Amino acid sequence: MNTRRAHPVGVSEEDLSHPRTRQAFRSAKRLVGCYAGLSVLTLIAVILLRNHPDMVTDAVGVRATVVAATSLLMVSFAARTARGHSRSYLRLRLASGIMVVAIAVIVALPGAFPVWLRVEQGVCGALLIGVVLTVNGKQMRAAFASR
Numbered sequence: 001m002n003t004r005r006a007h008p009v010g011v012s013e014e015d016l017s018h019p020r021t022r023q024a025f026r027s028a029k030r031l032v033g034c035y036a037g038l039s040v041l042t043l044i045a046v047i048l049l050r051n052h053p054d055m056v057t058d059a060v061g062v063r064a065t066v067v068a069a070t071s072l073l074m075v076s077f078a079a080r081t082a083r084g085h086s087r088s089y090l091r092l093r094l095a096s097g098i099m100v101v102a103i104a105v106i107v108a109l110p111g112a113f114p115v116w117l118r119v120e121q122g123v124c125g126a127l128l129i130g131v132v133l134t135v136n137g138k139q140m141r142a143a144f145a146s147r
Contacts, residue, residue: 016084020139025082028092028134032078035127036071042120043068060117063106067124070099074131081135089135089144096131103128 016022046064049056074095080088103125107118134140 016143018139018143021143024134024137024139025078028131028140029075029078029082031127031130031134032071032074032092032096035124035131036068036075038120038124038127039064039068039071042117055114055116057114060113063113063117067099067121070095074099078131086144089140092131093135096128096135100125100128100132 043064046056046061050061074092077088077092077095081092103121106113106121107125113121
């Protein structure tokens with residue numbers, strides 16, 4: 001018997017197992033993983049350099065903490081999205097888009113943050129643009145389309 005079995009959260013197994021959808025999931029998870037790794041490494045650097053006020057200000061500490069926390073949430077969203085959870089897919093789309101805008105503001109503000117953090121945020125932004133493009137792409141939108 002060859003029946004289509006719906007995924008418990010509404011995405012069919014056929015949609016989840018399509019080769020292009022699986023590739024999109026892999027790309028999104030890889031990009032989010034790189035973003036999280038870089039964010040956590042930045043937080044570690046901020047902790048290690050906390051006694052150098054010319055490199056690490058209070059704003060840098062707060063920003064690095066927030067970015068690391070949101071990046072870990074995005075790892076969770078990406079993993080659950082790959083399992084077909086529609087709400088996690090929506091959260092991943094929203095979080096990645098919001099973070100790209102927030103990063104653009106950080107990079108654009110002159111003097112608000114040290115150059116090294118703005119460069120790091122630029123790399124994070126580039127990774128997240130890849131996530132935004134992947135999760136908003138035709139294949140992913142089709143897989144999670146309302147039924």
